Amino acid sequence: MNTDLLIFFISGGVAIVATILVITQYNMIHALLYLIVSFLALAVVFYVLGAPFAAALEVIVYAGAIVVLIIFVIMMLNLKKDAEEQERSWLTPGVWVGPGILCAILMIEILFVMLTGGFEGNATQAVGAPEVGRSLYGPYLIAVELSGLLLMAGTVGAYHLGRQRRKVIHRFLEMTDE
């Protein structure tokens, strides 16, 4: 067994275990920390698969930007101590057994197809950032511009939705109150 395959198995196992811990946590901040571990392990998987640029983007954007954004919102919501108890009461075995069994059946089907199907060949060589950049600004230029448009729409949408409406009390009503 060569070292790349060993690293793939170790980091893939870490990613799976960290993701299981994410979906079984009651405390939201703990779940997010495990989510960062899962993303970092997946970045190692990307690197071993020969995609160093995608590995760097995984660390910077997913583990950096997106998780920090979610942490900001959790801090803004200012959840109290009883949120954890409420989460514990929501996640009873009666809730997760049914979906878990159904999804496990689908997973077994995927495993069967993957392990018995005619997939041949290995991951061969690394594709570095220069090739990705040349292809990104060559044939995929319109898609890049469209994703820029998508990001701008996301920014405008987040600003519009996140704005808090101030409760307007009429000044005459205020005066009559006093």
Next chain:
Amino acid sequence: MNAIPIEYGLILAGILFMLGMVSVLIRRNIIFMLISVEIMLNAAGLAFIVAGSKWTQADGQIMFIFILTMAAAEVSVGLALILQIYHQLKTLDTDAANRMRG
């Protein structure tokens, strides 16, 4: 350089996608559902990376970059919606938001 069979990578992507899907199904907290959607998008990106690395093409990584962009836009809009729901309903329970009228 490396000799990782592609079915292992695709199986890893499938397992991560299944974990995210189970979490979407069983959770009632809306922030956990958003995190699970992120896990599923990440697993889809892993599948693209595996396929791109099999044929030594840059297209897989480019699709991953587009998935990343979409996830960033989606999480910003989703978090703004979560803030609005929390201000209106004073809870993060998705079952409390089952009516169209706020």
